[in-house]
Amino acid sequence: MLRHAAFTNIWLAAALVVPQLLLVFIFFYWPTGEALYWAFTLEQPFGGSNQWVGWLNFATVFKDPKYWNSVQVSIIFAAATTAIIISVSLSLALLVDRRLPGHQIYSFAYFIPYAMAAPAAGLAFRFIFSPNAGFVAAINNWFPNIWNPATDGFDAMVLVVLCQAWKSIGYNFVFFLAALQSIPRPLTEASAMDGAGAMRRMWDIQVPLVMPTLFFLLIINLTDSFVDSFGIIDITTHGGPARATDLMVYKIYFDGFKAQDYSLAAAESIVLMLLVIVLTFIQFRFVERRVHYA
């Protein structure tokens, strides 16, 4: 007897799998293939003739100091947002998990920001943090010129990091809360009876037990901040001032859609894709070893 379930009707199996494969092909492999082809040619905006140029587009990308600036900015953005998102959402989940009165209201409130579209969040942040008219403008009254994301690159980066973090914390919070709630109560109760305080229980029992979730969220957040941060940048800073928030994904958008340099944007997309793959690989190879799946 087979130890695992198997289809005897291979055609039925194929028919069931095909729609899924087709979707993946149409929405991933086909465009990626097209981008790969464009990355090795010089494509005119309206089509027409395109010529094979080998590695020229990649050479253009790599020898451009502004591209390396983009890479650096993207890495800072990804690291900062991920650190903030994970630490804040885990803390919130740990607190809500203590089930103090009214905790349902908190879980609801924390999740709401995720339901907001990135451009809407960006617009709200732009207004709130605008140096002259915004809510935060008050700080400039006490310390003149301390906050101005329109001219100060660091402030602009803080603004987009906060915006991306604010938007994603709710999503991460739900995952952490679910993970915490799946920890058997007797474990925490037993340690409480042994005299461990709330902080000790969190640190020694709960956090280690949600490590698989934390690892999953780490990868999702890093990937997200590399590929899904376009909307916020486009509304708040347009990559400025002086390219201080010119994330790789925004540069791809600008070069491809605004400047109609499809080949350069294609090469940049391929580089970004490889970078995300490498980062994910590194995490699975080295970070995951420290994660114990229950």
Added chain:
Amino acid sequence: MNRILIAAASLGALALAAAPAHAERIKFDFWYGNTGAIAEVVQKHCDLFNQSQDKYEAVCTGQGGYDKAEQNTIAAYRAKQQPTIVQIYDAGTVNFMLSDAIIPAVQFAKDHGMNVAWDSYFGGIKNYYATSKGEMWSFPYNSSTAMFYWNKDVWAKIGKTEAPKTWSEYAADLKAMKAAGVSCGLALDYDTWTALEQFSASNDLPIATMNNGYDGLGAELLFNKTAYVDHMKDYKSWLDSGYAELHTEQTGKDIDQAFADGTCASIFESIADFRNFKKTATGFNWGVAMLPLLDGKERKNTLVGGASLWVMKGKTDQEYEAATAFLNYATAADTGQKYIVENTGYIPVRADGLDLLNKEGFYQKPENAGRELAIASLTASNGTPVTRGIRLGNYTSIRKALKSELEAAFAGQKDVQVAIDDAVTTGNEILRRYEQTFQGAQLP
């Protein structure tokens, strides 16, 4: 008997139903890039055209921005779904000229029996949309140019009733206003259209070699070696001395809002916004003037802004027939130019439009005072080799590169000259890449 009656009646009904189908209008697609209030004006222009006759129907679709109109047209052309007519902004002109996807306006007019007086287009407008040989490849639709908007009440505080004529006079005015307690004399953003392009044209300064690119794709940027650099140094010193303030979307209000609510006493902005300011800047007296000039310079024509109408290849004869009717309607003095001028801040594009408006006393009306200066600015000269326009590939990216460098320079991270040199280096790389992409192609 009854049956025969019913049959006859139903036949009659069928014939009735078929009749309108017989007279069905020929439809064609027109895409435009304007947004907001101006988009409504364009949409209404289509409705008026559709009501004016019963043979053709323009199906007009806003694309949500000039850049989107270009992007969407390119995507649509690649999918063979392009519109018959599309409105494209100044920066898209080179792409469309090299695209092989359009029918040049002169060619289209000849093939479809349009009687267009090409020479009656104002020089500053004509040259921009014309090839190096002077043939117009698109139909100017909504044309503008840059003007100086000034708050007369603030200028009165320093005892002046006239707008400054030169940049040095303007600098002195800003200084006097600061001394008189005016907190912001000029609202600036990093826009290059007024600061680089219009400034260079009015003073007859080149932006790039080969006559700003008109003579070929091999042009190189030059603006790091012209008076533009000193002009930007002036901007920087005005910012540092508190004569001027930066106003962008990111700071909370853009320059238009900063001028309209009285925060800043002057701005450089398109004449297209004139009517908006009539509605928003109501708390003080203001006027428009031509851009100041450098000392000792003779005024040359400024460049046209706005957009023009391009005819795309690959449509049916019927669609072209309908497009011809629309183009005739939309460029005529009364149904076209007058309509646009009366409902927006744009200017007439041909002499016949201006004549008609003059005859009706349009520019004598107090609410339009000053708008005629935009025409005077555009026609100040007949187009020197470097005031015809700017024909540089991927100019959108060049503007962005310059803007990024100015952000660094105005924030004090870089010397102004170094920043502009860097922008030129980046811009030349962009131009070489564009030249290579269109290897073998000739600019018409």
